[in-house]
Structures are given as C-alpha cells and as structure tokens.
Amino acid sequence: MKYSISLCLTGLIISSFTAKAQNIKFTEFDLKNGLHVILHEDHSTPIVAVTVMYHVGSKNETAGRTGMAHFFEHLLFEGSDNIGRGEYAKYVENAGGGLNANTSQDRTFYYEILPSNQIELGLWLESERMMHAKVEMKGIETQREVVKEEKRQRYDNQPYGNLFPEALRHAYKVHPYAWAPIGSLDDLNAAKEQDFVDFYKTFYVPNNAVLSIAGDFNVEETKALIKKYFGEIPKGTIPIPRPTVTEPTNSGEVRDEIGVKDQLPMVLQAYHIPAQGTPDFYAVDMLNQLLSQGQSSRLNRSLVDEKQLALFCGAFTYNLEDPGLTLAFGLASMGVEAAQVEAAINEEFDKVKTQEVTDDELQKLKNQVEVDFITRNSTVAGIAESLANYYMYFGDTNLINTEIQRYMAVTKVDLLNVAKKYYATDNRVVLYFLHDPNLVK
C-alpha cells in the first residue's frame, strides 16, 4: 500500500517529464472460463496483431523433461481437429499474414499479424490451438529433429554458444531457471506422447492465457467474435504447477572455467537480482544501463576505449518473473588474459558500489529510459505483447503507461544501495570461457 502511494506522488512530480510519451488506451475483460482479453485499437495501418500468451515456460518443467515448453510450442503448429497438419502457416500466409511463436523461461507467446479484414481467421486459429490441438506421431518425430537442429544452430554451433546455458546452470542450484528454454537433447528424446497430453491439459487452458489484440479493428464487434470462438472453451481443472522454490542469494562466489572452441577468452559474471517489478529491480536495471547502454557507458568506455582490453563488453538485466540475473561480460582482445578483463569489470562494479553517480549521469539514464519507452510501442505487434506481459506478470496492464514512473523515481542513493546490496562478490558466478584444444581436434 505504501508503495503505490509513493508511486502516485512520483507520478505527479515527473508528469511534466513524460507529458509527450503516448498514452496507450486499451479495454480488458475476462471471459467466464478465465481467459483474460486485452484490446487496443489503432487504425493507422490496416493490420491487426492477434496474440495469445500462455503462462508457461521452461520454469514449469521438471528435471528430466527440460525443453518441453519450447518443444510443445513447435507441436502446436501441427494442427487441430479442424486444421490439418502444417495448415496453420497456410491459412495465415495465404491471407497475407505472418505468424510465429517463441518460448521463454516464463511464458509461451503465439502471434499472427493479419490484414485487418482477417481478424476472425486469427481468432479461429488461436481458439483451435487452445481447444483442439492435435499432434500426430509424424509431427512429434519431425519437430523433435527440427528442435535439435535449432539447438545446434543457435547454441552448439555458435561462437560461445554455451554462454547462457552455462550462466544459468551455475547461477541456479534449486530453481528451474537452471536450464535454458531449449532444454537438453536427451530430455527431448525421452519425451513420451502422454507427456504432451498432460502438458496440454495442464497449461493450455483459458484461465492460464491472455488474448491480446492490437491494431485496426472495432472493439465491440471483436468482443462478440472473441466470445464466439473462445467462450465455449472449458476452464482448466488441473492446478497449474509453478515453482515455489527461491534461489538462495549471497551463498558464496561460484567460479568455473569452461572450454570453448573459440580462440579469445570470454569472461561472464552473473549476479542474482530481484524479480522484475520489485522496487529494487528498477534501480538495478538503471545501474546496468549506466554500465552498458551506449558508447559512453562505463564498461564500454573503460574496457573497450580506454584500457582496450575487450572487443566488446556489457552488463544487462536478464529480467524474469522470479528473481533473475545481471549478466556482465567481456570478450578479451587478442593477447589479453581473462583475469585482466575480469579485473577491469570488477573495477567498474566497485565504483558503483562506493560512489554515487553524478547528477548528469542520472539525468542521462532518465533521458535514455524516456526514449526507450517511446520507441518500444512503435508496432501493433509490440504493443499487443507488452500489454499481455504487463497483465500476466504484474496483473496491471496499465503499467504500459505508468511503469516509466518507477524508473523516474530512482535516486542516486537507490543506485548506490542496490549496487552494494546485489553486486556483492558472494552473490555472483564468475565464468571464464577459454579455448580448449580438445574441442577442435
């Protein structure tokens, strides 16, 4: 309660500052089966984004079945009782639309961007996906191989491709964030047909989803269509399992060396940070901006420009529904040791822990936040996703308009405090990715 009052005050103080930021208007309601619907009307281009976000990601998986949520996302393009195998893409593309989906640790997101006269097609397809998904063995086997190629292409065959998975594996000991959404090839092989049936019944239910539509349509007409296609989908009855464990913080520095095919050493540090949406989170996010956003950011200036130790470096917020990470990294220039890069990163982290930022720096951060908020709402698909995110994670869709105030409220003292609190040595993982000649023999 206290928190929201302070936010209101902040809102007043900085309202002049964000006066020009646009106000995204939307309508939202729940169907009886628990499906939450968000509608944003914008007639500037005759297109419409129809999206469904399911509150399931790799953190809902169990060890031994990692990669399930993402694999399942592939399978849900296979068809339904009324849509033949491979026909999702056919319907959408023939109608002049585009479609895709993606899976994170926390949610799975499906979208179609259609010409505005095809909105009903999008609703039909998404309601079929929620109601009648059908997966045949041929589809499972094909997509299993496709996902394995996706893993090889995106991780195993990429320079430093194991960076993220290794960071997660070392940072999380009890929480299912320990594995990346792509999961493991062995687990994909082990998945059985019944696993898919159970997964669908548990997670792909209207009361675990947000239907978010943005673009050129009429809200009232669309409400009726939504009821028509989604109203009859039964509410899920199985309790939805969500992780209840909390990853311990400050439990001692974890250090490791990991062999890679690549030649130049890469240093990665992962610090445990609070979950997105918490008051400290905003200060941490701004601190990372100070360290990493733009050529003048502290890490870039020190490691790349002045000391010339790194080819590139950065620190970004890996924001997640449960407590996430700050990932700081530096790719060593030729002839530079990992330890030199780490020492230079530490120097910058030590500075933010011991000295307040200047007034100019704080103003810079706020200016950058303002631009980011204005820029992020430039497409209807982006707005539809943002609206769904804010509702799903924070239960407050209007944060699309007000979250910026939480950033603007951050003070120099807040920045110093969160740096001290979260950027402690015993709260981090340090990984050196070093060339291993055995991987290239």
Added chain:
Amino acid sequence: MKRFTYIAFVMTAIIIAACKAPKVDRSKAPIAGPAPKIQIGQYQMFTMDNGLKVIVVENHKLPRVSYSINLDIDPVLEGTKAGYVSMAGDLMANGTATKSKAQIDENVDFMGASLSTSSTGVFGSCLKKHADNFLQLMSDVLLNPSFPQDEIDKYSKQAISGLQNEKTDPDQISSKIGNMLNFGNTHPYGETMTEESIGNIKRDDLVGYYKSYFKPDVAYLVIVGDINLEEAKVQSQKYFSGWQKGQVKSSKFPMPKAPEANQVAFVPVPGAVQSVIDVTYPIDLKPGTMDAIAASVLNNILGGSGFQTRLMQNLREDKAYTYGSYSSIQSDDVVGFFSAGASVRNEVTDSSITQILYEMQRLVNEPVPDSTLQTVKNIMTGSFARSLERPQTIANFALNIQKYGLPKDYYETYLQKLSAITAADVQAIAKKVIKPSNAHITVVGNKEVASKLAVFASSKKVDILNPDGTPFVELQPAPNGVTAASVLNNYITAIGGKDKLMAVKSFEQQGKMSMGPMSFDMNVKMKDNAKYAVNVMMGDMAVMERKFNGTKGYVSQMGQKQPMEQGDIDDVKREMDLLAELHYDQYKITPVLKGIDKLDGEDVYVVELMNADGTSSTDYFSVASGLKLKTSSTEGEGEESVTVETIYQNYKDVEGIKVPMQIQQNAGPQQFIITIDQYKINPKLEDKIFVVE
C-alpha cells in the same frame, strides 16, 4: 442520442450472443470481409543549393525524428588496403576537429539518441525536443571528422581480434567465402579485410576516402518522423548548407560471372556440429525492374520467408534436416547474387545439398502451379502491407525511386505489377537466374563431411579453404636440406651449444607454479647428471615429490609414496639429459619432420616424436630463432583423452645457456603456469637431498 442507440445495439447483440450460445462452425476458416485498402504514405522532397536532396516523411505518432545521410556512390576497389573504406566510415564519429570520441559519445547518450556512421552515410535518431542539439552533433561528425591516429590504432587492433574470433563462426565464414567466390578479389564486393591489409592502412587513406566521397551533390538527407516540411527546411539549411559541393568520380567494374560448372568449396571448422551450406553465384538483376519483381516472386516460392516455401517444406517440415532453409535473390545496381542454404546436422550435409539443387532445378523445369503462385502473391501483398506500418518504409521507397531512377508511381502500382505476374513469367525468370549447374557450393563445417562433397563438383574435386579464403594446406613443406636432425641440432645450438650444455653437470631451478587462484612453490635439482629431485610445495605442505638417487627412486603425492617403475626411471633420465634431443636413438624415439606451420604468426618447424609404444608427441621449433616454442601431446585414450600443450616462453640467458623462464601448460581448459625465479648452473648440492629410503 445517437451514442445511446449504438450502445443499446451492442448490448442487445451481446445479450443475444450470450443467450443463444450459437453453435460455432469450427470446421472451416471464417470468411473474411472486404480487403482493406492499402495506402502508401506520402513523402516530400526538395534540393538544397549545395545539391543535397532532402526527403521528408511526416509521421506524428511518436515524438521522435530520424535523420540519415545516404551517399549514392559506386563501390571502391581497395586492393592491398582492403578494409580502409569501412574503417573510414566506422571512424567518422570517433573524433571531430573540436570534439573527442568520448565527448561525442557522452552527448549522444545524454539525449538517449543514437548515431552511427558507415562508408556510405550517417544515421541518427532522437526525440523531437532534442533535435537541435542532436543535429549540431551530427553535422559536426559529417563535416569535420578528424580520424585521430589513436582511434585508428585501436580500431585496427580490434579488427585483428575480430578476425581471430571469426575463425570459429561458421555463419560469418560462409558469407565471407560466398562473397569472395562470387565476386572475386578484383571486385569491391569480393574484397575482404585481412590482418595484412589492415596493417597497410594509413590515416591518409581514410581522410582521402572521406574527402573524395562525402559530398552533398551525391547525397540524400532522409528525415522521418514528428516534423513538417517547414521545420525540415529550416533544419537542413541550418545544419547542412555548410557542406561543400565536389566532384565524385564514378567507377565501373567488369560483371562477375557464375562459374562454368558447379564448384565445391569446403572450410573446415574443428568441432562443428552442423554444416552451413550455401549454393550461391552472382547474377545481373537491377532493382526496380519487372524482372526484379518476378525474381522476388520466384524467391518466395523457393525459400524467401515464412513456412510454406519449398525449401522449408522439404528440408524442415518433411525431412527435419534443419531448423530453417532459406534462399535470397538479391538485385543490385552493380551486381546481385543468388543464395540458397541451410544449417544442417553433419550426417545429412550431402542429402541437403541434393534437395536444395533439386528444388532449384524444379523451378527451371516446371511451371509453378497457379495455387502456389497465388499463395506467394498473397504472402508478398501481406508483407508489403505490414511493412507500411513503419514510416521508414515510405522513406526507403522514396530513396529507391531517386537512386534507381524508378517511375514516381513505382510503389503505388507495385501491387498491381505483382498481381500481373504469371506462371510463365516466373519460369522465364527462373531460367535466367536459377543456375543449379553453375554454382559455388560452399560448406563450412566438420572435416568429417568433406569427403561426401566431391560428387557435387563437376571436377569431382573439393577446394579446401581456410576461413580467410586462402587454400587450406595442412603444412608447408620444409626447404630442401632441412631434416629432423638439422632442426634438433639447430635447437641445441640456439640454447647454447653442445659444449656449454655438456659442461652442465648439475642445476637447480626455483620457481612458482600457478593454477587458477592456487599457487605452489616448485624446486627441481639435478646432480652429476645422475641424481634428481623435484619438490612441489603449497606453503609448508608437500604436494608432490619425485626423487631419484641414480639407481632407484620414488614418487610421492600428498604423502602417498610409490616406488618408481622402469618407465618412470626412463622419464627421469630423459628429463635430466640436457642434450636429450641429440640422444633420441637411446630413448627409442624417432623424430619426423612434418613441415612448416604457423604458431601465433611465427613460422615453426613441426617435428613429430614417435615413441616405441606407438604414442607420439609434437615439438614446434621457431624457424627464425631455432628455439623450441611448444610441445603438444595427447594423454589418455579415446573419449577420455586430453591434449596437453606446453608452451615455452621468455627464454633468458643463464651463463650462456638459454632457459625458458615461463612454461605454460594447457590440459583441456585447465592451465598451469610455471614461472622460474632462479636457475643455477653447477651449484653445490648436498648428496643427502637425493637419498631414497
């Protein structure tokens, strides 16, 4: 009143919907209403006195404006200085006559703006309220870049590191090799930066490029966003009218040709788990022509975008060889190219190439069914419509009309032209631009796949290349007269000579061994060419000890003592022998000179040492100094095996004998570094040190 009836109407509709619970017919797709009219936004244009043409697209949705300077110039052939053109472009914002890079960065970031430069322009965007400050900076970067020498040095260093990193990036290698093969090194599109070419670049080259090509009469200023024509005119005048006109030379290049018959190039990337396949060749296809539109239709049938293309359906949805297979048919006013490829698992590399060539051939042989053609037209119409959401699209249209001399209504009538394309048009363009028998087939991947690729080459031969496109040669042959024995003799001479080494009866070596954060003290003593003692301590704790009294010895690890076996004794004897390289007969080692390789840029002789038991290790000797720089060996067997590299560094003279004062050993990702603090020759050593009980 009107409003009320509307609400009442909607309410009724909802109530009816709720009561009746209509049965939805889910068995077929809903019928769409009339298609919305696709309207292309407008742009405005004016020319300034200095010849700068300004294109303005108004869009007031967000309070921001973007500004970009685009040069319409011919590409430049760089020769031995490949890379200087992009370096000049990249460094424009790294210092001006009055501002350092740090000051420019600080100013840009303070506004939350973005500013980037390239060899063909400057691009930036900012909030409308910052426009004046931002333009001041942007025009300074455009008009007064200073190319500071220290920024050039830094950039060069980073570029060389970047090349190093590229060697393990299969996608980068693939695109680089494709360009080199398609366009050749006598065409600007085929030139690539190398360590050597970077070394040849001087500041004058960068300044020269800037002075020759950054001229307003060959440039467009494109302004998009929350601005009107009047404001745009005022800003252009204020910030860009000081830009001086000049003559910019044009260059023509011979049109690169597709190969006479299929050629296969393979780049080995050790440890690769996928093959990056590309079937590619140059094509002559000019932007804005009917041919280009037909080719675009063709490409969307083959592998443009989406899930329904033939490559995607065949290689992904049917055979599951890949996560995605795509093609591109690129038009360009100099020279375009065709490319089709995929990243596939090693085992299906050849099958995937077969399928890609099959799909290409099919487009040449068979007319496309009308249903496919219609689908693709729908896809393209849809994507055209979606692209209009971004005001930048309108600006690009305007720019293309100007640069390529297209009719003013080219984009207004684009959808009509698209819908007029027939299956016959598609086959005609396929016959022109699809060449399944005149392609460079490139594969970047694991060497295990190379042998299966020869069938695709008309010569039945695979060209194996390094990541930089040079021919891959395992090793260079050693010059005539150089033998394993001469290399070994040379080494002995280099470290002091036979006589000096024979005079060494005893030695003592004191140093530190570090492994990550751990550090050990290490002491090695040898007496009378017969007795030997090695101690490794961590503080007061003995971690390891090896002792040999001339006839017998022991090895002790953390206090666990084991007597030396014959094999251990042989090892000790060899370690004590400073002239071991001359005594290989005695140790039953056969040295074989394999040739010359490069080690960190230095030429080295590679000598393989074959042991009697079939195992071997390899020594690397500097061609220039004769010194031993590295030993590598494999310990253990099969899956468990580990390559151990020992690198000898920092040779120092100790009483006429050269000793490496730092020895680094890499075993897998583990690294030990031995630093020698003191090395004594023929010290007085007491016998009791070597007592073995």
